[in-house]
Amino acid sequence: MISSIRCIVLLLFLLTGYLEADPTTPSMDASSPSVLTDDAIEEVVITSSYIHSSLDEITHPLHVVNGEWITEGATQSLGQALDHLLGVSSSDYGAAVGQPVIRGMLGNRVKVLHNGNIVRDVSSLGADHINDIDLSHVQHIEIVRGPASLFYTHGAIGGIINIVDNAIAKSNIEHPEVFVGGETQSVNDGNAGQLTYRGHWGGLNFSMAYSKVNLGNYDIPSGAVMPVLHDDDEHPDPVRNTLDNSDFEKSLQKGAISKTGSWGYVGISYANSDALYGIPFHVEEEKDHMDMESDDEDHGEERVFIGTDARITTIMGEYKWDSSWIKNVRYAFVDTHYTLAEEETAEISHQTTFQNDGQEFGSIWDMSTPKFKQKITINFTNEDISMIGDEIFIAPTRSSEITWGYYWSKDFPSIHIDGAVRHDRVTRKGMIDQQDFRSQHNNTSVALGLRRNITDHLTATLGVSLVERAPAAVELFINGPHLSTQRFERGHPHLHAERAHNVDLTVDVIVNDFFTTITFFNNEVDNYIYLMDEGPVDANIHPLFIPASYRQQNARLRGYEFELGQILHLAKGELTLSYGRDDVSGTFADGGYIPRLVAARNFYKVAYHYKQAGLKFLISLKDVGHQNKVASTENPTRGYEMLDIRFSKVFLLREDSVGMTLSVYGKNLLNEIARNHTSFVKDHLPLPGRNYGVKLNFKF
Numbered sequence: 001m002i003s004s005i006r007c008i009v010l011l012l013f014l015l016t017g018y019l020e021a022d023p024t025t026p027s028m029d030a031s032s033p034s035v036l037t038d039d040a041i042e043e044v045v046i047t048s049s050y051i052h053s054s055l056d057e058i059t060h061p062l063h064v065v066n067g068e069w070i071t072e073g074a075t076q077s078l079g080q081a082l083d084h085l086l087g088v089s090s091s092d093y094g095a096a097v098g099q100p101v102i103r104g105m106l107g108n109r110v111k112v113l114h115n116g117n118i119v120r121d122v123s124s125l126g127a128d129h130i131n132d133i134d135l136s137h138v139q140h141i142e143i144v145r146g147p148a149s150l151f152y153t154h155g156a157i158g159g160i161i162n163i164v165d166n167a168i169a170k171s172n173i174e175h176p177e178v179f180v181g182g183e184t185q186s187v188n189d190g191n192a193g194q195l196t197y198r199g200h201w202g203g204l205n206f207s208m209a210y211s212k213v214n215l216g217n218y219d220i221p222s223g224a225v226m227p228v229l230h231d232d233d234e235h236p237d238p239v240r241n242t243l244d245n246s247d248f249e250k251s252l253q254k255g256a257i258s259k260t261g262s263w264g265y266v267g268i269s270y271a272n273s274d275a276l277y278g279i280p281f282h283v284e285e286e287k288d289h290m291d292m293e294s295d296d297e298d299h300g301e302e303r304v305f306i307g308t309d310a311r312i313t314t315i316m317g318e319y320k321w322d323s324s325w326i327k328n329v330r331y332a333f334v335d336t337h338y339t340l341a342e343e344e345t346a347e348i349s350h351q352t353t354f355q356n357d358g359q360e361f362g363s364i365w366d367m368s369t370p371k372f373k374q375k376i377t378i379n380f381t382n383e384d385i386s387m388i389g390d391e392i393f394i395a396p397t398r399s400s401e402i403t404w405g406y407y408w409s410k411d412f413p414s415i416h417i418d419g420a421v422r423h424d425r426v427t428r429k430g431m432i433d434q435q436d437f438r439s440q441h442n443n444t445s446v447a448l449g450l451r452r453n454i455t456d457h458l459t460a461t462l463g464v465s466l467v468e469r470a471p472a473a474v475e476l477f478i479n480g481p482h483l484s485t486q487r488f489e490r491g492h493p494h495l496h497a498e499r500a501h502n503v504d505l506t507v508d509v510i511v512n513d514f515f516t517t518i519t520f521f522n523n524e525v526d527n528y529i530y531l532m533d534e535g536p537v538d539a540n541i542h543p544l545f546i547p548a549s550y551r552q553q554n555a556r557l558r559g560y561e562f563e564l565g566q567i568l569h570l571a572k573g574e575l576t577l578s579y580g581r582d583d584v585s586g587t588f589a590d591g592g593y594i595p596r597l598v599a600a601r602n603f604y605k606v607a608y609h610y611k612q613a614g615l616k617f618l619i620s621l622k623d624v625g626h627q628n629k630v631a632s633t634e635n636p637t638r639g640y641e642m643l644d645i646r647f648s649k650v651f652l653l654r655e656d657s658v659g660m661t662l663s664v665y666g667k668n669l670l671n672e673i674a675r676n677h678t679s680f681v682k683d684h685l686p687l688p689g690r691n692y693g694v695k696l697n698f699k700f
Contacts, residue, residue, distance in 0.1 A: 049142075050151055050364060050407040051373050051418060060148030060449055060463045061087065061506060061519055061561070067138040072648050072663040074693050075183055075192045075213055078112070078131045082161070084620065086561040086582045087145045087519075089598040091678040093128045093484065094685055095188065095218050096248035096277035100131070101678050102145050103521065104557050104584045104597045105158030108472040109498075113153060113162040120336040120358035120383060121310065125394070125474050127680040128279055128484035129340060129354075132310050134252045134271075136181070136194040136211040139164045145561075146521055147467035147502040150447040154379070154403050154424050155469045157500035157525065166198075167256040168267035168316050169205035173198050178700040187667075187691035188247070190215035205267070209254040217246045217278075224673045224686035243685065245278035245303060264328065266317035271310070279304040279342075281684045309339045327366040334360045342391070342483075352389035358382065373409040377422075385473055393480030393489065395431035397473040418449040426470035430477030430493070437493035439476050443468035457511045463504035471495040475529050475550045481542050485680055488545040489531065495552060499526040516564035521557075528555035530594070533633045555594055559584035563603075573610030579603065585629065595634050596678045599627035614650025614661075619643075627677040637677040643669045663695040 063085050070081060077098025079090025090098040091106050102110050112119045112131050121132040142152075142162040149156040176199040183192040194211040225240050251274050258267025315333045340354040362379040381401040387394060405422035424443040431437065447465035454460055478491040506519040532551045541547045565578030580603035586594030602623040609616050622642040630636055648663040667690075668674065674687040 050375050050377060050405070050420070051409045060151065060461070061145040061504060061521075063088070063141075063143040063145075065141040065143070067140050070135050070138045070141070071181065071697065072661065072665075072695060073646065074185060074665055074667060074691065075136075075190070075215070078133055078135065078161070081135060082141070082143065084603070084622065085143060086563060086580050086603070087584075088143060089601075089678055090676060091127065091596070091680070092676050092685065092687065093679065093681060094243070094246045094248075094278070094280045095215060095688060096246075096275075097128055097130050099123055099127070100161055101598060102143070102159035102161075103523070103559065104586050104594065106596075106678065108475070109156065109158035109469065111149065111153050111156040111160045113160055115164055115168075115314070115316070115332075116152075116162060117314070117332055117334045117360060117362070118153065118381075120334075120356055120360075121308075121338050122340050122354045122356050122385070124472055125354060125385070126482065126484040128306070128342075130275065130277070130306075130308065132273065132275065132308055132338065133163050134211060134250075134254075134273060135163070136192070136213075136252070137165050137167070137196055137209045137254070139166050146463070146504055146523065147445075147465040147500045148447060148449065148463050148504065150420050150422060150445050150465060150467050151407065151418065151449075154401075154405075154422055154445070155426075155443070155467075157467045157469050157498060157502075157523075167207050167209065167254060167269050168265075168314070169198070169207065169256075169258045170260065170265050170267075170318070172260050173200040173205050176200070179697065180700075181695065181697040183693060183695045185215075185691055185693035187688045188215045188218040203259065205258045205260065207254075207256045207269075209252065211250075211252045213248065213250045215248045217242050217244060218688040219243075219690075220686050221671045221673045221689045224689075225684070243280050243688075245305070246280040246685075248275070248277040250275040250277075262320070264318040264320045267315070269314045269316075271312045271314075273308075273310045275306075275308040277306055279306060281681045304342070304344045307341045307343070311337045325367055327368055329363060329365050331363040332361070334358075342389075350390040352387060352391040355384075355386050355388075357384045371410070373407075375407045377403070377405040377407070379403040391481060391483065393482050394474060394478045394491075397428060397430035397477055399426070399428045399473060401426050414452060416451040418447075420447045421445070424468070424470065428470075428473055428476060430473060432477055432479045432491065432493060437477070439471065439493055439495075441468075441470040441497045443470055443497050457509055459508045461504075461506045461508075463502070463506075465500070465502045467500045467502070469498045469500070471497065471529060478550070481545050485531070485548075486545060487531070487533070487548040488542040490547075490549040492550050495529060495550065496527045498528060500524070501526070513567035513569075514565075515567075517562070519561045521559060521561075523557045525555045525557070527552045528588070528594075530555075530588075554589040555586060556589075557584060557586040557594070565605075570608070571610070572612065573608055573615070576605070576607045576609075578605045578607075580605075593629050593631050595631035596680070597627070597629065598676075598678050599637065599639065600625040614652075614659075616646075616648045618646045620645075624674070630677075635683060637675055637682060638673075640672045640674040641670060642667075642672060642674060645669065659699055661695075661697040661699075663697070665693050665695075667691040667693075 079098030079100045082088045083090045087103050089101040091101050092098045099106055100110055108124050119133055123129045123131045144152055144160045147157050149160040152160050179196040181194045192213040196209045198207045220243050254271040256269035258265055313335045318328055318330045320328045336358045338356040342352045344350040360381045365376045367374050383399045386396040402425045407420045409418045422445045426441045428439045445467040449463045451461040476491045476493050478489045482489045500523055502523040504521045508517045529552055531548050534547045538547055561582045563580035568575040583600040586597050604621040607618045624639050626639040628636040644667045646665045651660045653659055671690040675682040
């Protein structure tokens with residue numbers, strides 16, 4: 001059946017060759033639907049792609065989110081900041097944690113990058129760990145959906161999210177720039193601020209950045225969390241309107257220096273960030289009260305919180321080679337020291353510290369000609385993960401990766417083709433039950449992308465890929481109680497690599513001011529790794545946690561993403577009306593559903609942009625459906641409607657572009673009780689209630 005579908009898709013694409021197409025017609029801007037809505041960006045350079053630098057060359061599903069969309073909106077987690085995009089959702093664990101989900105895949109299948117380099121935090125070790133990335137100084141964000149991420153990084157069969165900033169200047173800064181921003185929001189009595197400076201002194205480019213976020217416990221709609229009836233009390237707890245222990249604070253200091261010239265550029269940056277956030281849902285350990293002198297004794301308020309400390313040094317550069325066969329070489333070295341400490345303050349205090357030390361070196365060798373683009377990539381990575389403390393669930397592990405890839409791109413008279421082949425040698429060393437294990441995988445991945453301009457208004461793109469992913473350290477070597485998943489998890493040191501067979505077909509239509517795009521995808525994953533519950537709580541294993549182990553079987557994820565809209569020229573501006581929908585289903589070979597899949601979603605947007613007056617307005621409604629296609633161990637999730645608005649106005653203070661931007665936003669204006677089905681703790685942690693916010697940004 002699957003082979004037949006693939007043959008039909010390929011046949012339909014090839015048949016388009018019989019339609020009249022002008023081979024000189026420029027391809028439609030891959031960002032066109034987004035440009036017409038809220039995540040617009042013009043003349044953007046795609047920094048993380050190995051072979052393309054502009055949107056109109058891309059042959060796979062790609063979102064590009066303008067940095068202004070982030071800086072003018074609410075301060076929130078990475079997943080929630082991107083949850084308005086087709087095919088992208090969030091797995092939350094309170095306001096601080098929102099791990100991104102792409103087409104139903106999350107965790108180690110989705111790579112988060114910073115300027116093209118993998119962010120080496122410990123988010124993969126727990127659903128309550130943040131993606132430690134700063135969004136206050138973003139230039140733009142690139143999101144690739146599906147295994148087409150092979151054109152950007154390795155081992156990401158779900159997709160990639162690349163956060164791009166300009167801390168290390170690649171060209172000389174012509175004029176000094178100062179950016180000052182402040183924010184306040186109502187749902188958590190929160191505030192945030194940032195300061196950025198960029199300048200050029202003595203032949204060197206400098207940048208400095210500071211940001212501070214302080215969000216309190218957030219409000220929730222009445223009845224979102226059910227009251228608890230205690231055994232010794234005839235009356236339940238009062239209905240809560242605030243989610244306790246959902247606070248979050250973070251600070252970042254960053255500096256960079258670079259030197260540029262006709263030969264290229266070289267720069268170095270150092271970032272130090274600290275965060276502290278509460279864990280609003282945490283399984284309590286059983287405590288023995290037998291020796292307590294009095295039941296009424298005050299033992300203090302119980303609080304579970306996480307503190308993080310990240311210190312990252314980055315060296316980046318490009319050398320333009322005056323050679324007949326090597327045009328330039330780009331390189332980057334990133335050294336990361338990341339610490340996460342989880343602490344419980346109660347009658348008995350517990351503390352567990354995670355540490356990740358990683359080093360990565362990568363280089364891209366450009367050997368392109370005017371008619372044929374080709375590049376070779378080489379990457380070396382070392383990563384050490386360790387834990388100390390009271391709740392250790394994984395022994396120290398060491399991972400090393402050696403990767404090389406070859407990428408090419410060529411225009412033919414009526415079709416554009418991209419190709420990629422990548423080989424990864426991944427070695428992981430760890431321990432289970434005091435026994436040492438060594439896991440080694442040699443993974444080879446290939447991808448092919450084709451784009452054809454069928455008419456002046458119609459473009460079709462086809463992507464076919466086979467991408468392999470080595471098992472992550474947590475899937476191989478975990479062996480202990482995992483609080484964030486409420487399970488006693490056990491890894492399997494002999495897991496096989498996942499193999500994702502993916503087909504993407506996208507059709508774009510732009511006729512004057514009307515646009516539409518639709519993507520169908522089918523992703524069959526051999527040896528899909530998942531966590532399998534093995535029965536009820538077993539006191540012999542752990543008195544509170546469900547025993548579970550990592551297993552493998554074949555799985556299939558398929559779905560579609562659709563958007564259409566119309567631009568109306570109104571009152572010297574542009575009014576854009578759009579509708580979008582995404583839907584993904586996931587099943588195992590035995591017929592069961594993949595757990596925690598996002599429900600089908602509808603997006604309704606009305607956007608107005610009056611460029612000359614610096615005025616933008618957006619009202620959006622996200623209609624999330626009921627999710628009843630669930631695994632045997634999870635509950636269905638009710639649907640909800642999320643109504644958001646945003647207004648921004650630019651005020652020029654001087655003619656030399658010194659200006660102020662005022663942004664006002666409202667989120668969840670209907671005050672809906674909303675839960676992400678992708679979350680491990682959706683039944684206990686609703687999303688925030690109605691929220692109003694104001695941002696004021698100055699640029700000098």
